[in-house]
Amino acid sequence: IERMRQVGLSADVRVLFGQPTLAALAAAVGRHDNQEVQVPANLIAPDCQRITPDLLPLVALSQEAIDRIVASVPGGAGNVQDIYPLAPLQEGILYHHLAARQGDPYVLQAQFAFDSRERLDDFSLALQGVIDRHDILRTSMAWEGLEEPVQVVWRKAVLGVEQMRLSPGDGDVAGQLKARFDASHHRLDIRQAPLMCIRFAEDAPNRRWVASLLFHHMALDHAALEVVRHEMQAHLLGQAGRLGDAVPYRNYVAQARLGVSPEEHEEFFRDMLGGVDEPTLPFGLQDVRGDNAVMEETRQDVAIDLSQRLRAQARRLGVSAAALHHLAWAQVLGRVSGREKVVFGTVLMGRMQGGEGADRALGMFINTLPICVPVGGRVRDSVLATHARLSGLLGHEHASLALAQRCSGVAAPTPLFSALLNYRHTSAESITLHMSSAWQGIEALGGEERTNYPLTLSVDDLGEGFSLTVQAVTGIDAARVGAYMETALASLVEALEHAPENPLADLSILPATEREELLVGFNATQAEYPLAQTIHGLFEAQVQRTPESLAVLHRGQRLSYRELNERANRLAHYLRKQGVKPDSRVAICVERSLDMVVGLLAILKAGGGYVPLDPAYPADRIAY
Secondary structure, three states, X not given: OHHHHHOOOOOOHHHHHOOOOHHHHHHHOOOOOOOOOOOOOOOOOOOOOOOOHHHOOOOOOOHHHHHHHHHOOOOHHHHEEEEEEOOHHHHHHHHHHHHOOOOOOOEEEEEEEEOOHHHHHHHHHHHHHHHHHOHHHHEEEEOOOOOOOEEEEEOOOOOEEEEOOOOHHHOOHHHHHHHHOOOOOOOOOOOOOOOEEEEEEEEHHHOEEEEEEEEEOOOOOHHHHHHHHHHHHHHHOOOHHHOOOOOOHHHHHHHHHHOOOHHHHHHHHHHHHOOOOOOEOHHHOOOOOOOXXXXXXXXXXXXXXXXXXXXXXXXXXXXXXXXXXXXXXXXXXXXXXXXXXXXXXXXXXXXXXXXXXXXXXXXXXXXXXXXXXXXXXXXXXXXXXXXXXXXXHHOOOOOOHHHHXXXXXOOOOOOOEOEEEEEEEOOHHHHOOOOOHHXXXXXXXXXXXXXXXXXXXXXXXXXXXXXXXXXXXXXXXXHHHHHHHHHHHHHHHHHHHHOOOOEHHHOOOOOHXXXXXXXXXXXXXXXXXXXXXXXXXXHXXXXXXXXXXXXXXXXXEEEEHHHHHHHHHHHHHHHHHOOOOOOOEEEEOOOOOHHHHHHHHHHHHOOOEEEEOXXXXXXXXXXX
């Protein structure tokens, strides 16, 4: 998209991604206008002493509200560069920040090790250099007393770097540091800029320093982290002067707020979601708040042969590999939620229509929006329909999730979906720190990314292969879900290759091992059983073995095997006197109790067959 802009070409993104071939794409370029929003200029001068409503073209605020916001910023008006609204996903993240009873699911953590304190200082200074360049990293959030939340860009924001005193005697120092700032209980004050900090400690036993970089997802998405890494490397190498001009985040906010109208968004989502009146809740998972949830994560590489076959089928049908993964994920979610109209969240890059330079800008560009994927059609038709739906969704990547849900038949606060798919292109370089002299003495120890959703699948498109990362709340086997997904992909490719007209519902998501367990293992119920013995005869044998053991317990009342047998015998003798003989049908209408068990055994001992009646049945049915 950026290269097309540079040569003066434009294309509507929906048309662009709807083209089945490169020839069709070439024909579409230049024939459709994708008019960018003209971004209003920032009118706040560097020496401004008082900010007034006319200086804020992107937001409507009263003078009283502006003064209150400015008073919360260190340095006052002289340190306020801009004020504007939140982007769509920022609004959702703020909601979860405020709703979380403890912790914050969107505080992310990356851990590093340094061979010296000097290298840690170099790292911190390089990050401060990036903060100084990019407005989103000098941004705080304000919402209290306002009609809508806003973000406030500071002219100067200093990275907080603090040493923690940790004892090696309490365990691994890096592990202690990570646990202390775990998102399940730790929060960042998002009313202060920057929305990141460094907490570090000396790890004397390992002759190193370890640090946790904490940052809020409201400021950075996955692609933005790559820009941060690239620019930090330039600072570490002393080449910061070669970096181009930073792209203001306000440009994206303007595109999102002033581009496609809410009415157009609503028309699209009503068409897609209007017939959806039940949520898609895999495994019954309904809690999408995400606070305090303990997550399990597993990662697996898709077999290279399967990856190549997926790409071959995508090329043959003129669709994206992402469409195949979306359809396979819909199959998995449909099976584990019992739904044929499957809805889940998909992460959109947000940079397609983010304005010029969006590919190298920092900020929260991504957005999560629902996609409805019917799984009741034929295989080939379902692939094409999923691709078309994804293409259409790209044109509405700036819509808010709240607007989209309102267009469905699922009324809030019930969530429309509780599972997410994040399809992202990941270069090998982005998996580890770049192997250059800039990073000598610095080692990435790992990090964590999570969302508020209880079930998330991240698909990393590695150029040739794919990898699948599943995050699931404790109690849902993440590895098992990953195996379902890979099996669904294999079944889908097999059908596209040999039987594209077959029903999608016929494809399996069960790995061979689980299928064997379900069909064979769970049905291996053969056991030696005394066929000549009756049920009450087996019971009486147990009475002989353990007469005083507990046989029945109900609401604090208990009977041993001996007591139960004696009571059942007395009732059986009574029934025989009443004419009960073998094959007599004896109705028993008793609430669940000790008497129910006594009655059932007595009927059997008398030779009858019991007919259970529920006291809740209608009176005429009981009488019959």
